[in-house]
Amino acid sequence: MDLTYTPEQQAFRAEVRSWLEAHVPKHPLEHFDATREGFEAHREWEKTLKSGDWGMVTWPKEYGGRGLDLIQWLIFEEEYYRAGAPGRVNQNGIFLLGPTLIEFGTHEQKQRFLPKMASGEEIWAQAWSEPMAGSDLAGVRATAVRDGDDYILNGHKIWSSRAVFADWAFGLFREPGSERHKGMSLVFFPLDAPGATVNAIKKINGHVGFAEIFLENVRVPAFNRLGDEGQGWHICMATAGFERGLMLRSPARYQVAAKKLATLWQANKETADPALEADVVRAHMNADAYALNIYQTASRLMAGAKIGPEASTNKIFWSELDIHLTQTALNILGPQAELTHDAPDAGAVDWIDDYIFALAGPIYAGSNEIQRNIIAERMLGLPR
Amino acid sequence: MDFTLSDEQLMFSETARTLFADSCTPDHWRKMMEAGVARDDARWASIVETGLTLVLLPEEAGGIGLGETDFALIAQEAGYVALPEPLVESAGVAAPMLAALAPDSEMLADPSATIAIQHPSNPYVANADSAAAIILHDGGEAYLVTPDQVTLTAQPSIDPFRRLFSVEWDKANATPLGKADWDLAFDRAALFNAAFGLGLAQRSVDLAVDYAKERQQFGKPIGSYQAVKHHLASAQVAIEFAKPVVAAAAAEIGARDVQARARVSHAKLVALEAADKAARASIQVHGAMGYSWEVDVHLFLKRTVALTQTWGTPSTHRARIATRIFTQPMGPDQTFAREHENA
Numbered sequence: 001m002d003l004t005y006t007p008e009q010q011a012f013r014a015e016v017r018s019w020l021e022a023h024v025p026k027h028p029l030e031h032f033d034a035t036r037e038g039f040e041a042h043r044e045w046e047k048t049l050k051s052g053d054w055g056m057v058t059w060p061k062e063y064g065g066r067g068l069d070l071i072q073w074l075i076f077e078e079e080y081y082r083a084g085a086p087g088r089v090n091q092n093g094i095f096l097l098g099p100t101l102i103e104f105g106t107h108e109q110k111q112r113f114l115p116k117m118a119s120g121e122e123i124w125a126q127a128w129s130e131p132m133a134g135s136d137l138a139g140v141r142a143t144a145v146r147d148g149d150d151y152i153l154n155g156h157k158i159w160s161s162r163a164v165f166a167d168w169a170f171g172l173f174r175e176p177g178s179e180r181h182k183g184m185s186l187v188f189f190p191l192d193a194p195g196a197t198v199n200a201i202k203k204i205n206g207h208v209g210f211a212e213i214f215l216e217n218v219r220v221p222a223f224n225r226l227g228d229e230g231q232g233w234h235i236c237m238a239t240a241g242f243e244r245g246l247m248l249r250s251p252a253r254y255q256v257a258a259k260k261l262a263t264l265w266q267a268n269k270e271t272a273d274p275a276l277e278a279d280v281v282r283a284h285m286n287a288d289a290y291a292l293n294i295y296q297t298a299s300r301l302m303a304g305a306k307i308g309p310e311a312s313t314n315k316i317f318w319s320e321l322d323i324h325l326t327q328t329a330l331n332i333l334g335p336q337a338e339l340t341h342d343a344p345d346a347g348a349v350d351w352i353d354d355y356i357f358a359l360a361g362p363i364y365a366g367s368n369e370i371q372r373n374i375i376a377e378r379m380l381g382l383p384r
Numbered sequence: 385m386d387f388t389l390s391d392e393q394l395m396f397s398e399t400a401r402t403l404f405a406d407s408c409t410p411d412h413w414r415k416m417m418e419a420g421v422a423r424d425d426a427r428w429a430s431i432v433e434t435g436l437t438l439v440l441l442p443e444e445a446g447g448i449g450l451g452e453t454d455f456a457l458i459a460q461e462a463g464y465v466a467l468p469e470p471l472v473e474s475a476g477v478a479a480p481m482l483a484a485l486a487p488d489s490e491m492l493a494d495p496s497a498t499i500a501i502q503h504p505s506n507p508y509v510a511n512a513d514s515a516a517a518i519i520l521h522d523g524g525e526a527y528l529v530t531p532d533q534v535t536l537t538a539q540p541s542i543d544p545f546r547r548l549f550s551v552e553w554d555k556a557n558a559t560p561l562g563k564a565d566w567d568l569a570f571d572r573a574a575l576f577n578a579a580f581g582l583g584l585a586q587r588s589v590d591l592a593v594d595y596a597k598e599r600q601q602f603g604k605p606i607g608s609y610q611a612v613k614h615h616l617a618s619a620q621v622a623i624e625f626a627k628p629v630v631a632a633a634a635a636e637i638g639a640r641d642v643q644a645r646a647r648v649s650h651a652k653l654v655a656l657e658a659a660d661k662a663a664r665a666s667i668q669v670h671g672a673m674g675y676s677w678e679v680d681v682h683l684f685l686k687r688t689v690a691l692t693q694t695w696g697t698p699s700t701h702r703a704r705i706a707t708r709i710f711t712q713p714m715g716p717d718q719t720f721a722r723e724h725e726n727a
């Protein structure tokens with residue numbers, strides 16, 4: 001146990017910091033889910049990041065990364081959020097599919113997909129959910145039928161984040177006639193492939209943040225299948241482990257938010273309810289506890305451990321802390337809580353938007369009810 | 385940066401776990417409650433023999449000279465069995481204070497002796513009657529007495545294994561030890577009680593899990609019902625996010641700065657909140673059985689209540705975290721920052 005950074009880690013932090021200071025856009029970009037322009041501006045930012053070799057620092061060098069360890073990744077993320085750098089438009093690619101590709105992909109697949117993912121040249125969407133397969137993902141009905149060296153894809157995917165403007169999707173498909181967890185494969189397809197139709201769906205904040213995808217005889221090479229045929233469920237669960245357990249939500253994100261909340265409190269404490277200070281303190285505690293938990297997980301993984309069902313506790317913790325934190329801000333703002341960022345009296349932080357965003361946390365990446373089931377059954381051993 | 389425990393540390397806590405699992409079973413609790421006692425001399429002897437009481441004592445005072453991380457792991461195992469004997473206060477707080485003030489004290493020479501401690505933050509002294517000596521405070525100075533040199537008035541606690549006393553004493557009968565580090569005593573007590581709380585919490589969950597697998601209603605084990613599962617899963621989430629805070633607090637306590645104090649307070653708050661959540665979930669999952677004296681869960685609830693409010697109330701600890709937030713830089717690069725780095 002040594003909770004101090006080595007000189008190398010400190011030097012790395014300084015390097016990240018100075019690069020970001022020189023490159024992070026001075027004005028915030030338009031949100032990537034709001035318009036095509038916002039999306040493309042974020043793609044440009046990804047290219048800038050890649051020009052400094054910061055696309056995905058943990059990946060092997062030969063696939064567009066820097067070959068760094070998870071502690072360095074955490075340091076990078078801390079500096080990234082500290083600098084107020086743009087959101088990662090390719091998060092489904094770099095944080096979810098990327099680590100899965102590294103674990104299950106062939107060398108040729110990694111060469112083909114990872115460098116362009118790291119550079120933002122190809123931006124990815126996750127196409128798992130279907131109208132009849134949400135929490136019960138094993139109920140997926142979309143099919144992949146082998147035809148020589150190709151697959152023919154058919155089906156209806158929904159809630160696919162960023163699919164409106166993205167280039168590629170990784171979807172979950174089954175062999176016709178197969179049931180439940182068997183016979184599924186993870187297959188990549190271009191979102192502009194002949195036979196693929198993408199319809200935007202507005203989120204409650206008005207952004208076209210997700211989409212439904214109709215696939216009609218979409219032909220893709222078998223090369224686009226990750227892992228063995230029928231191994232799709234197993235691979236999806238590994239992806240979900242990365243998503244919940246480590247990468248989807250950086251602790252730094254909440255530590256920055258907790259700091260902004262403390263600033264908001266300081267500015268308003270003469271007029272706000274004094275009892276709210278306890279919530280401000282709690283928000284900091286939660287963000288710090290999450291950071292400590294992730295540092296511990298990173299250390300464990302570096303010592304050879306694997307992510308297990310405890311990843312489900314993370315997902316519950318960060319989604320709940322986010323709601324508590326943003327709701328505390330609304331309580332401090334009082335009658336100004338409802339103002340949108342267009343209002344003349346709006347403050348620098350768009351707390352209402354952050355709050356609305358936070359409310360999705362307990363739903364996506366596997367609902368919190370499902371996570372509690374997983375904890376109860378796989379961590380505690382309660383009967384199904 | 386490495387947030388993992390060493391093999392030696394894991395071995396030590398394994399030893400403690402085995403010892404407590406054998407010597408502090410539900411049978412032992414029952415017998416002690418029937419007899420109305422709070423100390424089992426045989427068990428304490430085996431704790432002493434294993435060296436658990438010597439962990440934090442410096443080698444000059446006959447100890448092993450290990451650190452807070454090591455002792456916190458032992459405290460956590462002690463919490464898992466709701467250990468009646470005052471291992472935390474005696475070996476984790478009072479004996480190290482005495483060793484710092486009077487390394488040659490004869491009270492340290494007898495390894496089986498327990499030492500009780502009065503602290504400005506607590507109105508009562510726990511386990512003063514069975515202690516070989518009591519450390520008392522007056523104006524920042526520490527004094528040493530034996531129980532027969534003072535008047536002890538029992539203040540019965542809801543916890544059958546906690547003996548609380550008001551102490552009336554006269555300086556004329558006490559040995560002065562000089563200025564003591566009451567802040568260090570407070571931080572250590574808060575930290576080790578946090579670790580103890582983690583153990584209490586996990587045991588409450590585990591007792592409920594065992595029961596929920598066995599107990600059948602509507603033709604199925606109650607543990608197959610989601611309402612039951614979700615109570616226990618939520619308690620487990622609280623435990624998982626208290627653990628790393630306790631570990632970090634133990635690793636950083638020696639820094640003795642505003643961040644280290646806030647971390648200890650954070651640990652105490654969340655570990656005992658987890659213990660409370662777990663104990664109440666456990667009672668609920670046990671139904672009326674959980675409300676009976678017969679089932680052991682109440683021991684974990686009662687110790688949780690006691691430890692939550694001693695060695696700093698929740699508001700005291702929250703205030704220490706507020707001080708850290710409002711006087712030191714915050715943000716993602718500050719997780720492990722020290723006070724002097726920010727000055």
Ligand SMILES: Cc1cc2nc3c(=O)[nH]c(=O)nc-3n(C[C@H](O)[C@H](O)[C@H](O)COP(=O)(O)OP(=O)(O)OC[C@H]3O[C@@H](n4cnc5c(N)ncnc54)[C@H](O)[C@@H]3O)c2cc1C
Pocket residue numbers: 125126127128129133134135136158159160161162210360363364365366367368369370373610
């Ligand atoms: C903002 C956002 C972004 C998303 N992005 C993507 C994406 O990029 N790609 C993608 O594939 N999907 C995405 N999703 C979809 C997400 O994964 C699903 O919404 C989620 O899995 C839940 O499925 P559902 O919406 O069909 O709800 P349902 O499964 O119908 O659940 C409805 C409610 O019932 C509860 N419930 C269901 N089953 C159980 C059970 N067994 N026990 C207890 N409670 C239960 C749920 O917890 C929930 O509260 C996104 C969703 C949101 C909100």
